[in-house]
Each structure stands twice: as C-alpha cells, then as structure tokens.
Amino acid sequence: MSLLHLAIIxxxxxxxxxxxxYKNIKSVHTGWFILPLPILLFIYFSxxxxxxxxxxxxxxxxxxxxxxxxxxxxxxxxxxxxFALLITGIGSLVILYSxxxxxxxxxxxxxxxxxxxxxxxxxxxxxxSDNLIVLYAFWELTSFSSFLLIGYWYNRxxxxxxxxxxxxxxxxxxxxxxxxxxLLYNMTGTFSITEIVAQADTIIDHPLFVAALLCILLGAxxxxxxxxxxxxxxxxxxxxxPVSAYLHSATMVKAGIYLxxxxxxxxxxxxxxxxxxxxxxxxxxxxxxxxxVKQTDLxxxxxxxxxxxxxxxxSLLGVGAAALHYDQPKYFTVATTAAIFHLINHATFKGxxxxxxxxxxxxxxxxxxxxxxxxxxxxxxxxxxxIIGTFSMAGLPPFNGFLSKEMFFTGMINALHxxxxxxxxxxIIAWIASVFTFIxxxxxxxxxxxxxxxxxKLEKKPHEAPIGMLISPIILASLVIVIGFxxxxxxxxxxxxxxxxxxxxxxxxxxxxxxxxxxxxxxTIGVIIVGVLxxxxxxxxxxxxxxxxxxxxxxxxxxxxxxxxxxxxxxxxRNVMTxxxxxxxxxxxxxxxxxxxxxxxxxxxxxxxxxxxAPIHFYEVILTLxxxxxxxxxxxxxxxxxxxxxxxxxxxxVSLLFIVFRAPDLALTQLVIETISxxxxxxxxxxxxKKLTDDPVPVKVRxxxxxxxxxxxxxxxxxxxxSTKLFDSISQYYIENTYSxxxxxxxxxxxxxxxRGFDTMFEIAVLGIAALAIFSxxxxxxxxxxxxxxx
Amino acid sequence: MIQTAVTIAIICLALSMLALVYRIIKGPTxxxxxxxxxxxxxxxxxxxxxxCIKVDTTAYVExxxxxxxxxFIGTVAFSKYLEKGVIIDHDRDR
Numbered sequence: 056m057s058l059l060h061l062a063i064i065x066x067x068x069x070x071x072x073x074x075x076x077y078k079n080i081k082s083v084h085t086g087w088f089i090l091p092l093p094i095l096l097f098i099y100f101s102x103x104x105x106x107x108x109x110x111x112x113x114x115x116x117x118x119x120x121x122x123x124x125x126x127x128x129x130x131x132x133x134x135x136x137x138f139a140l141l142i143t144g145i146g147s148l149v150i151l152y153s154x155x156x157x158x159x160x161x162x163x164x165x166x167x168x169x170x171x172x173x174x175x176x177x178x179x180x181x182x183x184s185d186n187l188i189v190l191y192a193f194w195e196l197t198s199f200s201s202f203l204l205i206g207y208w209y210n211r212x213x214x215x216x217x218x219x220x221x222x223x224x225x226x227x228x229x230x231x232x233x234x235x236x237x238l239l240y241n242m243t244g245t246f247s248i249t250e251i252v253a254q255a256d257t258i259i260d261h262p263l264f265v266a267a268l269l270c271i272l273l274g275a276x277x278x279x280x281x282x283x284x285x286x287x288x289x290x291x292x293x294x295x296x297p298v299s300a301y302l303h304s305a306t307m308v309k310a311g312i313y314l315x316x317x318x319x320x321x322x323x324x325x326x327x328x329x330x331x332x333x334x335x336x337x338x339x340x341x342x343x344x345x346x347x348v349k350q351t352d353l354x355x356x357x358x359x360x361x362x363x364x365x366x367x368x369x370s371l372l373g374v375g376a377a378a379l380h381y382d383q384p385k386y387f388t389v390a391t392t393a394a395i396f397h398l399i400n401h402a403t404f405k406g407x408x409x410x411x412x413x414x415x416x417x418x419x420x421x422x423x424x425x426x427x428x429x430x431x432x433x434x435x436x437x438x439x440x441x442i443i444g445t446f447s448m449a450g451l452p453p454f455n456g457f458l459s460k461e462m463f464f465t466g467m468i469n470a471l472h473x474x475x476x477x478x479x480x481x482x483i484i485a486w487i488a489s490v491f492t493f494i495x496x497x498x499x500x501x502x503x504x505x506x507x508x509x510x511x512k513l514e515k516k517p518h519e520a521p522i523g524m525l526i527s528p529i530i531l532a533s534l535v536i537v538i539g540f541x542x543x544x545x546x547x548x549x550x551x552x553x554x555x556x557x558x559x560x561x562x563x564x565x566x567x568x569x570x571x572x573x574x575x576x577x578x579t580i581g582v583i584i585v586g587v588l589x590x591x592x593x594x595x596x597x598x599x600x601x602x603x604x605x606x607x608x609x610x611x612x613x614x615x616x617x618x619x620x621x622x623x624x625x626x627x628x629r630n631v632m633t634x635x636x637x638x639x640x641x642x643x644x645x646x647x648x649x650x651x652x653x654x655x656x657x658x659x660x661x662x663x664x665x666x667x668x669a670p671i672h673f674y675e676v677i678l679t680l681x682x683x684x685x686x687x688x689x690x691x692x693x694x695x696x697x698x699x700x701x702x703x704x705x706x707x708x709v710s711l712l713f714i715v716f717r718a719p720d721l722a723l724t725q726l727v728i729e730t731i732s733x734x735x736x737x738x739x740x741x742x743x744x745k746k747l748t749d750d751p752v753p754v755k756v757r758x759x760x761x762x763x764x765x766x767x768x769x770x771x772x773x774x775x776x777x778s779t780k781l782f783d784s785i786s787q788y789y790i791e792n793t794y795s796x797x798x799x800x801x802x803x804x805x806x807x808x809x810x811r812g813f814d815t816m817f818e819i820a821v822l823g824i825a826a827l828a829i830f831s832x833x834x835x836x837x838x839x840x841x842x843x844x845x846x
Numbered sequence: 847m848i849q850t851a852v853t854i855a856i857i858c859l860a861l862s863m864l865a866l867v868y869r870i871i872k873g874p875t876x877x878x879x880x881x882x883x884x885x886x887x888x889x890x891x892x893x894x895x896x897x898c899i900k901v902d903t904t905a906y907v908e909x910x911x912x913x914x915x916x917x918f919i920g921t922v923a924f925s926k927y928l929e930k931g932v933i934i935d936h937d938r939d940r
Binding site for chain 2: 672673674677678680681684685688696697700701703704707710711714715717719722723726727730733734737740
C-alpha cells in the first residue's frame with residue numbers, strides 16, 4: 056500500500072466520516088470539511104507532472120487476489136495523470152461551488168457529499184488502475200454513484216426516471232466491457248493493461264479479437280453517451296447542478312473517452328476500431344449539436360452540447376488511429392493531439408457553463424430560455440463568464456475552444472488523406488456540426504442574458520450571485536482564457552498524455568493562436584458567418600425540427616423497449632405459469648419425452664435384443680391383458696367409483712403378478728396397501744363430486760399424445776436397458792450369505808433389515824412424517840385455522 | 847400330468863377373471879361391479895393356490911389367508927359406502 060493507493064482510497068475513507076461530521080458539526084457547511092481533500096489530491100498529483108514529462112511511469116502494486124491475476128496496480132502515466140488532475144481539480148471547484156449552491160438547511164448534505172466522494176474515488180480508480188478488473192470495479196462504482204447523485208432528489212419522479220435510465224444504459228455497457236476484459240484475458244493471460252499493450256501485435260490475429268473490440272467499444276460508447284446510447288445524459292440533468300457540472304460534463308462521461316484512448320495501442324491496429332469510432336463519433340457530434348438547438352431548457356442544451364463535444368473527441372481519436380494504417384502518419388497524429396487538447400478545453404468551459412446555468416437557476420428560479428432574458432445588467436459577472444464559456448464552446452478566438460476547433464478541422468481535413476471514396480464526408484459533417492454548435496452557443500448566452508427582461512415570469516427577483524458561487528466558474532473561465540492565449544503552458548500535461556495514446560510516434564506539439572491563413576481559418580470564418588445568419592433567422596427555419604417524427608425519437612424507442620420487455624415477460628409468465636398442474640406436468644413430460652427419445656435416436660443408442668428372455672406362459676398373457684384392459688378402461692371411466700374399482704382390480708392383479716413372478720413378500724404388502732388405498736379413496740369420496748371433470752377435446756388430445764409419448768419412452772428405455780446388460784448382478788452375494796452372515800432364510804427381509812437397513816429406517820421416517828402431517832392437517836383444520844392465527 | 851391340469855385350471859380362472867373385468871367395466875349398476883370385484887378376489891385366491899401347487903411351494907399360503915380377509919373387508923367397505931355414503935361413522939355422542 057503506497058501513497059498512491061492511499062490517494063485513490065482517501066475519498067472513500069473520508070466518505071465514511073462525512074455523516075459523523077454532518078451530525079455533530081451543524082454550524083458549518085459540511086462541504087468545507089470535504090474541500091481540502093481534492094485540493095490536497097490535486098497538489099499531490101501535480102507533483103507527478105515533472106516525472107511524466109520525462110516519460111517516467113510510476114507503477115505501484117498492491118496484492119489483492121493475486122492467484123487470479125487481480126492486483127490493485129496503480130499506474131501514473133501521461134493520460135492517467137491528465138484525468139486525475141481534471142478529476143481532482145474540477146472536483147475541488149465543484150465542491151466549492153456546491154457549498155454555496157446547496158442550502159445547509161434544506162438539503163441532506165451528508166448523503167450528497169458521501170455520493171460525491173464515492174464518485175471521486177471511483178473515477179480516480181478508473182483512470183489510474185492498470186489492472187482491468189480493478190478498472191471495471193471502479194467503473195461500475197462510477198455508474199452506481201452517478202445513479203445515486205442523479206436520484207439525489209429522490210422524491211421527484213423525473214429524478215428517479217433519469218437515475219434508472221442512466222443506470223440501465225451504463226451498466227449495460229459496463230457488463231459488455233467486462234465481457235471484453237475477459238476476452239482480452241483469454242487472449243493474453245493477463246489483466247494488466249501494460250502487458251496487454253505489449254502483446255498487442257500478437258493478439259490482433261486472434262479469433263476473439265473482434266469480439267473483444269466490440270465489447271470494449273460498447274462499454275466506452277454507453278459511458279460517453281455516444282449515439283444511440285446518448286439518451287441517458289439529457290435525463291441525468293435532473294441531478295443537482297454541481298453534479299451535472301462534475302459528472303456529466305467534465306469527468307464521468309469522459310471515462311469512455313479515457314477507455315478508448317487507453318485501449319488505442321491495443322486495438323488501433325485494426326481498421327474496424329478506427330472506422331467505428333469515427334462513424335459513431337461524427338454522427339454523435341452532428342446529432343448532439345443538431346438536437347441541442349431545439350432545446351428550451353438550459354441544462355438540456357448543455358447536455359446535448361456535451362454529447363456533441365464527446366462525439367467530436369471520439370471522432371478525433373478515431374482519425375488519430377488512422378496514423379497506423381496510412382503512409383504518412385503526421386497527417387493523422389494531429390487529430391490525437393486535438394482530441395486530448397479539446398478534452399481539457401471542454402472540461403474547463405463546460406464546467407463553467409454548467410455553473411453559470413446553476414447560478415441563473417438559483418437566482419431566477421427557472422432554466423427555461425423562453426422565460427429568461429435581459430439578465431445582462433443584473434448579473435454582469437455571470438454574463439461575462441457565460442460569454443467566455445460559450446464563445447470558447449463555439450470555437451471563437453481568443454479562447455481555448457478556438458484552438459482546439461482549429462486543430463479539429465485540421466484533423467478532419469487531413470482525414471481526406473485516407474484513401475476511401477467517401478472521406479470527403481468527414482470534414483463536411485464536422486463543419487455542419489460546428490455551425491449548429493455555434494448556433495446553440497449563441498442561443499445559450501444571448502437568449503438568457505440579452506433581449507427583453509421579463510420579471511413577471513420569474514419566480515424570484517434576480518440579482519448577482521454571491522461571490523462564493525462565482526469563484527469556481529471564474530477560475531474555470533480564466534483557465535479558458537489563459538489556455539487560449541498561452542496554450543503551451545499545458546504542454547507538460549498534454550504531451551505525455553498524447554504519447555500514451557500513440558506510443559509509437561514522436562510528438563512535437565506546438566499550438567499557437569495564429570497559424571497562418573489556411574483552410575481551417577476559412578472554415579471557422581464560414582462557421583461564424585453561416586452561424587450568425589442562421590441564428591438571426593432562427594424562427595424561420597426552426598420548423599424543420601417538427602418534420603422529424605416524434606415516433607422515431609430514441610427516447611420513445613427506449614421507453615417502448617422497457618415497456619414491451621415488461622409486458623412481454625409479464626405475458627410470457629402469464630402464459631407459461633398458468634397455475635395449472637396439468638400444464639406444468641405437460642411441459643415436464645413433453646421435455647422428458649423429447650429429450651430422452653431424441654437422444655436415444657440421436658445418439659443411436661436404442662438397442663433391442665431377444666437374448667436372455669424368459670418363456671411366456673399363456674396365463675401370464677391373460678393376467679397382463681387384464682391389467683391392460685383395466686388401465687385403458689380406467690381412462691374412460693365416467694364416474695369416480697368405477698375408476699376406484701378399476702384401480703383396485705389393477706392393484707390386485709399386480710399382486711397376483713408378484714405371485715407369478717415369485718415375490719411373496721411383495722405380493723402381501725401390495726395386497727394390503729391396495730386395500731387401504733382403495734378404502735382411503737372411498738373415504739375422500741364423500742367430499743368430492745360424483746362425476747369426473749370434463750376436459751375439452753383439444754386438451755384431451757394433447758394429453759393423449761403426451762401420455763402415449765411417455766409410455767413409448769418408458770418402453771423404449773426399458774427394452775434398451777434390458778438389451779444392454781454390461782455386467783452381472785450382485786445378487787449372488789446375497790444368495791450365498793443370507794444365512795451364513797445374517798442368520799435369516801427370507802432373503803428379502805434380510806436385505807431390508809440387515810444388508811440395507813438404512814433405507815428401511817428412512818422409509819419408516821417417511822411413513823411417520825406422513826402420519827404426523829395427516830394428523831396435523833385434519834386436526835388444525837378441525838380446530839379452525841383462523842383461531843390459531845389470531846392467537 | 848398334474849402340471850398340465852394345473853396350467854389348464856390357471857388359464858380357466860384367468861379367463862374367468864377377464865370376464866369379470868368386463869363386468870366391472872360394463873356395470874351397469876354399482877352393486878354389479880362390486881360383486882364382480884369380490885369374485886375377482888375369489889379367483890385370485892384360486893390362482894394363487896394353483897400356483898402353489900405348480901411351483902411346489904408353501905410360501906403363498908399366507909397370501910391366501912390374508913386375501914380371504916381383505917377381500918371380505920373390501921367388499922364390506924364398498925357395501926357400506928353404497929348404503930350410507932361413508933365408510934367410518936363419526937361417534938354418535940357428538
């Protein structure tokens with residue numbers, strides 16, 4: 056257990072003490088006690104920057120289940136460190152923000168901070184684990200804590216719905232990922248990412264490779280809200296805003312991105328990986344930005360915007376993977392740089408934007424852009440932050456979004472170097488999506504802060520937020536500007552991260568604000584011009600959203616799927632579990648017959664030989680005939696008394712057959728038991744209707760078919776068993792030793808009480824239990840079951 | 847000689863039982879059936895006795911005695927059921 060392990064586990068440990076602090080120290084907001092932890096962790100992780108810059112990787116192992124190859128191995132390399140800094144850094148800001156956002160009096164702060172700390176620890180575990188199983192464990196813990204946080208206001212219907220939805224979708228992906236991990240283990244024999252990467256060249260030809268690739272991608276896509284799994288993210292906006300800012304923009308949704316980046320050295324050798332990531336990423340990029348424009352809720356806009364930006368990063372990672380497949384890798388490696396760079400930028404501006412929306416919500420009581428407007432003069436600082444954030448999101452200079460958007464265009468234009476016919480579509484979609492991004496960014500800021508002020512629609516009288524609430528977004532917004540002007544200051548973090556994703560290439564990253572007059576700049580100018588025009592004419596073309604049929608919406612599909620799964624399993628249960636013994640027996644017998652007859656003939660195991668058969672006497676034939684006739688007549692008996700009489704006849708005949716086959720003890724017992732059973736049946740008759748129930752004809756036919764089948768299978772099995780005797784019976788031993796060993800001449804009785812007395816003992820026990828049970832059934836009922844219950 | 851005679855006698859009794867089973871199935875009234883069952887019992891006793899001779903053993907003699915009793919009890923039970931609808935009466939005191 057090293058300090059690194061402690062750093063990951065620290066949030067969990069603190070989480071244990073949060074309720075104690077909350078209960079005992081009422082005067083101070085609980086958040087203040089939490090705040091030092093992420094700050095300390097941030098400082099601690101910052102100390103690794105110098106190491107990773109020198110390509111030093113820190114690995115610490117802690118034995119967990121070593122016999123299964125599962126160790127809690129922590130690895131700090133460029134990529135892990137970048138994420139760890141994001142998690143702890145933004146985590147600190149979000150906790151600071153939440154102290155002012157969540158009221159000490161109204162909210163249950165203890166649960167909130169416990170969930171948040173759980174999440175923070177889990178997320179650190181995901182990005183720093185080198186062991187895939189440990190990674191998976193933390194991965195599920197992020198899903199789980201996210202579920203708890205989305206459902207924080209659990210008395211709201213929508214919160215519960217959103218929490219359930221996100222849980223179902225992310226756990227679906229998580230399980231698929233576990234499948235992928237196990238497949239990887241099958242191929243390589245290790246759970247360690249480092250060792251799997253080392254074996255990447257050998258496993259690419261493995262037959263399980265593609266399956267593992269698809270499973271891992273499914274996990275990454277569901278977590279990172281890629282199309283069509285993005286539907287959980289907008290519904291997750293029911294969470295408190297600090298949670299949305301932290302989980303659903305900056306950290307958790309990037310876990311999928313992290314996974315793709317981390318696994319790139321393993322899978323990127325395969326073009327399928329590249330193709331899928333580019334295709335899904337681009338479509339998500341387009342669909343997210345397209346859908347964001349029609350939203351009226353500020354957080355929904357941000358949610359779809361997050362989806363779109365995640366798609367952007369994903370597609371960039373895909374284009375970056377192309378470097379392995381084409382001649383001139385330098386065209387494509389820029390895309391990887393852009394991906395990681397945009398990842399950082401997105402975390403900064405999206406975090407600040409969520410906080411801005413939270414402030415607006417907090418101060419006005421609504422997030423609906425139709426009610427908002429003209430807040431510019433009332434909330435100048437918030438407005439400034441919003442301008443910075445949205446302009447960065449739209450890709451305008453001089454903010455950091457501009458730089459990464461330019462690099463994004465570069466990457467997408469360079470994707471034209473891929474030699475397939477439709478590659479031109481990649482930059483076109485990217486450009487269109489950027490136009491939409493520009494439009495919703497403008498909607499976000501201008502519909503909220505400019506235009507007409509409508510105080511009558513607002514629940515509260517808006518005013519500027521308290522300074523404590525503004526600190527975090529101000530820090531993030533300053534980062535947006537600082538990175539925008541001096542992008543090279545984050546190089547020590549950026550470059551090692553990129554080199555982790557693409558370890559085979561050298562990166563000489565140089566980002567500058569002005570990189571000459573080129574195609575990318577033209578594209579950006581195009582985005583601005585077209586975007587402005589479209590924004591101004593928004594009301595004229597907004598109708599196109601009505602064209603898209605509501606029926607085809609993915610949420611409808613999801614709800615319908617859940618609903619039909621519920622109804623389907625319900626009706627399946629109702630149809631199969633009818634409560635009728637007749638049906639259950641039919642299933643059992645049918646499957647028994649089908650399985651055994653099927654396997655008898657399928658395995659060619661049926662045997663019939665006439666050796667070892669005894670001669671048949673004529674009277675035996677007649678006696679058997681009597682049994683057969685009585686049995687058949689029993690089936691067609693109209694009244695109960697006749698059926699009892701026939702049962703008695705059969706029983707007596709069987710005892711006669713025992714005589715014929717020389718079993719006097721059996722015959723005696725059979726005789727007595729038969730008489731008692733018949734009397735018992737008669738005893739029951741007093742309470743039963745005289746006539747037997749009439750089944751409809753189809754049921755009779757079905758039952759007849761099944762019973763004929765059962766009879767046939769018993770005959771077949773009996774004949775086969777008789778025809779394939781593999782060795783002699785052990786009865787010779789009993790014949791020889793009955794008198795000498797056990798001092799008895801009746802062999803049956805000696806076996807029952809001497810050689811195999813244990814069986815007899817338990818048969819006696821069975822009879823005793825039956826007698827007691829009958830007694831208690833009758834007695835308890837006579838005394839009145841209700842009375843006993845009441846006592 | 848005796849073996850052949852015994853075998854023929856068993857066959858005759860078996861055939862007679864077959865005929866009795868026909869009566870049990872056909873009826874037409876319940877007492878017909880009960881009497882037929884009683885007769886089946888008597889036939890069984892006969893067959894068992896013949897088998898004793900045939901295989902030269904006394905092992906089945908107990909069976910004959912027991913069956914004599916049980917066939918009687920069975921017939922009485924059925925008759926009582928026919929008469930009263932129940933076999934075992936409740937105590938009259940209650």
